[in-house]
Amino acid sequence: MNPLPPFTARFDDVEVTFPRSWEMGENGVARRVSGSVALENITCEFPAGQITGLLGRNGAGKSTMLSLLAAFRRPTRGAVLVGPDGDLRDPWEDAALTSAVLVVQEGGDVLQDEKVEATFSYYADLRPDWDPEYARELLDLFEVPLRKKASVLSRGKRSALAATLGLAARAPLTVFDEVYLGMDAPTRFAFYDALLADYAEHPRTIVMSSHLVEETERLFENVVLLDRGRVVLAEPADDLRTRVTSLTGPTAAVDHLAAGRDVLHRQHLGPTTRVTVHGPLSDDDARAAAAAGVTIGHEGLEGLLIHLTRSSREGTGDGGTTAGRPLAGKESHR
Numbered sequence: 001m002n003p004l005p006p007f008t009a010r011f012d013d014v015e016v017t018f019p020r021s022w023e024m025g026e027n028g029v030a031r032r033v034s035g036s037v038a039l040e041n042i043t044c045e046f047p048a049g050q051i052t053g054l055l056g057r058n059g060a061g062k063s064t065m066l067s068l069l070a071a072f073r074r075p076t077r078g079a080v081l082v083g084p085d086g087d088l089r090d091p092w093e094d095a096a097l098t099s100a101v102l103v104v105q106e107g108g109d110v111l112q113d114e115k116v117e118a119t120f121s122y123y124a125d126l127r128p129d130w131d132p133e134y135a136r137e138l139l140d141l142f143e144v145p146l147r148k149k150a151s152v153l154s155r156g157k158r159s160a161l162a163a164t165l166g167l168a169a170r171a172p173l174t175v176f177d178e179v180y181l182g183m184d185a186p187t188r189f190a191f192y193d194a195l196l197a198d199y200a201e202h203p204r205t206i207v208m209s210s211h212l213v214e215e216t217e218r219l220f221e222n223v224v225l226l227d228r229g230r231v232v233l234a235e236p237a238d239d240l241r242t243r244v245t246s247l248t249g250p251t252a253a254v255d256h257l258a259a260g261r262d263v264l265h266r267q268h269l270g271p272t273t274r275v276t277v278h279g280p281l282s283d284d285d286a287r288a289a290a291a292a293g294v295t296i297g298h299e300g301l302e303g304l305l306i307h308l309t310r311s312s313r314e315g316t317g318d319g320g321t322t323a324g325r326p327l328a329g330k331e332s333h334r
């Protein structure tokens with residue numbers, strides 16, 4: 001059977017509100033937790049056959065958004081649609097669609113009390129594009145024993161197993177929700193390399209949520225940035241990369257060039273100053289910089305994202321988005 005084509009995923013004015021609930025406080029007394037808006041006015045697309053990074057600070061709404069793709073929950077309002085281009089549908093209770101969407105979270109969806117090979121058999125039954133040989137290759141690469149129970153693996157090895165399942169299932173829409181948590185640096189980089197190599201050979205749509213922007217950004221063709229439940233930007237990664245420029249050189253010349261610009265970061269080292277600014281330089285500025293001994297460089301995405309999420313927070317103040325905040329009322333105790 002031919003594999004399904006890569007899927008597109010679309011969010012159309014999506015809102016997710018969590019209802020009020022009860023939780024046990026530290027003192028053992030039940031506490032009423034206010035409802036909260038986790039996602040608000042989310043309209044964006046994860047394009048077919050591309051790798052998109054879903055970025056945002058803690059509590060921004062990344063996992064909530066990704067859980068909608070796998071139909072783990074329904075939006076309170078708006079529509080989530082997935083499928084091959086021209087045939088996007090609501091994945092809710094649609095078994096054919098959900099078997100083509102795989103959301104991999106830390107620890108993965110594994111049979112905890114059985115050997116890893118039992119989980120492989122389970123995926124072979126459930127996932128039409130499962131590649132058993134590739135799965136074993138990945139386990140060798142990550143040094144995860146096939147004959148151990150998943151529950152006795154270390155946290156890093158469990159993450160590597162989850163990554164293995166995500167890659168070897170070759171789902172037309174594959175979502176990695178911070179799956180690398182617990183992996184050491186060599187394993188994380190082996191995972192990124194394996195992902196890129198397999199994606200090149202077997203095109204599919206990949207969405208990866210991440211905090212580790214600096215080390216994952218090279219993977220991304222698109223970026224969706226969430227802040228407090230709202231989309232701050234959704235753009236091709238290359239367009240974003242050209243938006244942050246560093247200027248390094250004599251302090252007076254750097255300050256002159258940076259005047260009136262949106263400065264993201266400033267660092268002094270004796271008579272030398274380095275600033276990062278938001279926005280490209282004109283040709284005239286570039287010539288002036290060269291004449292004044294100022295070196296121009298391009299920065300990664302991290303500085304821009306920190307800046308955008310920080311300033312959106314300051315800019316909105318209390319009257320801005322309600323996302324991630326209580327809906328109404330105060331916490332009460334009983």
Ligand SMILES: Nc1ncnc2c1ncn2[C@@H]1O[C@H](COP(=O)(O)OP(=O)(O)OP(=O)(O)O)[C@@H](O)[C@H]1O
Pocket residue numbers: 018019036037038056057058059060061062063064065323324325
């Ligand atoms: N089951 C739930 N009940 C109530 N509120 C929830 C629930 N799940 C998430 N939230 C709230 O929704 C908001 C978004 O949470 P979410 O886990 O989606 O964020 P995230 O970006 O994945 O965070 P992190 O990077 O810390 O994992 C948070 O304010 C969180 O407290």
